[in-house]
Amino acid sequence: AIMIYLSSVGIYIYTMYPGLPGGDSGELITVAKEFGVGHPPGYPTFTILAALMINLFPFGTTAWKTNLLSTLIAGFANVVMYLNVKRFTGSDGVGVLTAGWGGFSRLFWVWGI
Numbered sequence: 001a002i003m004i005y006l007s008s009v010g011i012y013i014y015t016m017y018p019g020l021p022g023g024d025s026g027e028l029i030t031v032a033k034e035f036g037v038g039h040p041p042g043y044p045t046f047t048i049l050a051a052l053m054i055n056l057f058p059f060g061t062t063a064w065k066t067n068l069l070s071t072l073i074a075g076f077a078n079v080v081m082y083l084n085v086k087r088f089t090g091s092d093g094v095g096v097l098t099a100g101w102g103g104f105s106r107l108f109w110v111w112g113i
Helices: 002-015 025-034 044-056 062-089 092-103 106-112
Strands: none
Touching: 002 062, 002 092, 002 106, 025 044, 025 062, 044 062, 062 092, 062 106, 092 106
16 A cells, blocks of 8 residues: 555656646635635635645645645545455455556546646
8 A cells, every 4th residue: 555655646746737737726726825715615625734735844836735735635545446446356456456547547647636
C-alpha cells in the first residue's frame, strides 16, 4: 500500500500543474485562500484541508500548494482502491492492477493533479 501511494503521488507530483489549472480550480483555490464558500455544494472538507495546506506549508504558490493537496488525496484514493479490491478478491495483483488502471485512467489523473 505504501509503494502504491508513493509511486502514484510521485508521478502525480511530476505531472501536476505548476500554477492555476482550468475549470473550477481557480474558484476553489480562491475559496480556500479566503476561507469562503464556493458554488454548491461548496466542498467544505476540501476547503478546510486546502486552507490548512495553504497556511501551514512553508513554500510554493497558493495554486501549487492546493494542487499538491489534490495529488496527495488522489494517492490516498489509489490506496483505498487497492485495499478494497485486495480485500474482496484476496489478490494483491488484482488490487495493484485495479489501482493502476483506476489511478492512471485519464479522467482520474486529470482531476487528481
